[in-house]
Amino acid sequence: MFINYEHENSVYQVGIEKRNNKFFITYDNTEYQAEAEEIKPGYLKIKIGDKLIKAVVTEGEKEKYVFIDGEIFRVKPIPLTGRRMSTKREEGDLRSPISGRVTKVSIEEGNKVKKDDILVVIEAMKMEYLIRAPYNGVVKKIYVKEEDQIEIGEQTVEIAKED
């Protein structure tokens, strides 16, 4: 299976499989083989080769916290919903940077757009996030409409590139 974690507006995608009591973790073109045990709830001891990772993981209402090397990181796991969640990595990614509400869709399918045109406005935590055109092109598909609730990482618009 693979899991997406959101941290500071970046999405980290990691693959993990458990086979014969071993964990196979895939991240950034590398596979790590780990042995792991949970000593008490949330307290993990993970061995990868000679390396020992000690971590504490706990779950909040929507987020997870991990304590590692004296640092604490707060992440939000993102459920994968096949359809709108494209996992393809490509130039001009137009996925939503944040979970929020779509307050404006300023384009229609078939419209020509210029680089940096505002396509979609998403409001979250009283701030507005603007999705801008990454290059000149034509609006191929719009996945959202005004007033939609949108999750982080959800595709908003597809633009066909034109020179």
Add this chain to the structure above:
Amino acid sequence: MFKKVLIVNRGEIAVRIIKACQELGIKTVAIYSDVDKNTPHVLLADETIPLGDPTPIESYLNIPKIIEIAEEAGAEAIHPGYGFLAENPDFAETCSKRGITFIGPKAEVIGLMGDKIAAKKTMEKAGVPVIPGYHGNKQDVDSLVKEGEEIGFPLLVKAAAGGGGKGMRIVDNIDSLAEAIESAKRESKSSFGDDTVFLEKYLDKPRHIEFQILADHHGNTIHLFERECSIQRRHQKIIEETPSPVMNPKLREKMGEAAIRAAEAVGYTNAGTIEFMVDGKLNFYFMEMNTRLQVEHPITEMTTGVDLVKWQLKIASGQKLTLKQKDLIQRGHAIECRIYAEDPSNGFLPSVGTLKKVEEPSGPNIRVDSGISPNLKITPYYDPLLSKLVVLAENREEAIQKMIWALSHYIVLGVTTNISFLKKVLAHEEFKRGNITTHFIDTYFKEYLQMKHGLPLDAIIALAVYDAMHLRKQEVVRYKEADPHSPWRYVGRWRVGGEIDVH
């Protein structure tokens, strides 16, 4: 000594006071609002009385309700802690009228020191240096320029109604003074509807250094040395230490004497703190007096071995101060870090939530004054201070090392805290050298606070392993089902949405 004391506070300071009372054999009464029902101070106290509505004005600031509770519970004295009613002269006055001992100075003294301009005038009369300045009524530009010339440069022009830097100008010489006064007046008029300005000498490399005072009702006043409190964010201290890296025996003696003079000038009793500003040339100026126990009192306790809260209780019950100035010594170096539920990379805004895991560091000379426990809800009603981590070591360098170790072993999961940020400050080269001023965070951490720091590989692995152990089947989608075009080699980090505009 009192038989029963009511503690009018919550969180770590209520816990601290209850412990001191219990050690002295005093019964304690705790009060709590609806959201504080299961907090450590409530669990520790001998008697507990609910306040209901968590809004501060209806709970920990509700004077009539609190007085009624004190009388019903038969408490002879009230300890106000810090914040809330600790520096409210009306509350102190009401207590004494109703025959309840307020553990602190007299109401008039609280009132006098609460009026910042009156306090300065009193101190000036007592021969305590104050920041040279003009706070008078002559508001025409010519008069102000004359006053400014007398004070000297650099000079600070400051709107009387000011805040947030509005209507504030730093002036380097006489030539630009008139213009600066005029523009500060214009800005102040449009921002606050008032164009009164003050003039003050501008201090270069300002430090905030304060002296702890204890004074009894028998004419004895002592000081317990200094605390360096220059590391601040949003004008609030986050790291305090003693001794101050800039202090020398001669300056300490001079400032200590000035602090005692300041306390005696107003007939001060109980524990108090004289705050000074110290400039780059080690000139010091009276800033204000805090007529209560300070948040950072533990570092003084660590280096002197004196229990300040017990002395507050003893002094309030009429006992004589048996500590003599000449017998007091500072031993080693102590640092305190304030652990806040706040997000340093988001303007230090308070963060709320439920604490899932709490594990405090422990070891030789590590002290945690804590007001939290697992499963506690951090609400937006009160100050987001969770606890205070205090360490003592033989010298400053080792104290910094110990503090970094202790912070690295402090597990608080469930809300965002400033723990990681505190570590970065302590590890900063300029901090290690002791080159600190009240501008430290703004000078060295402006960019850091806006940076994204990323999720390290080990954290990603730990999360994935945890989820592989715990996630139920339906919560995940196997990659084949999710997207057949997503080969494993794409797995990694991607930044969403390209550029992000926030406005």
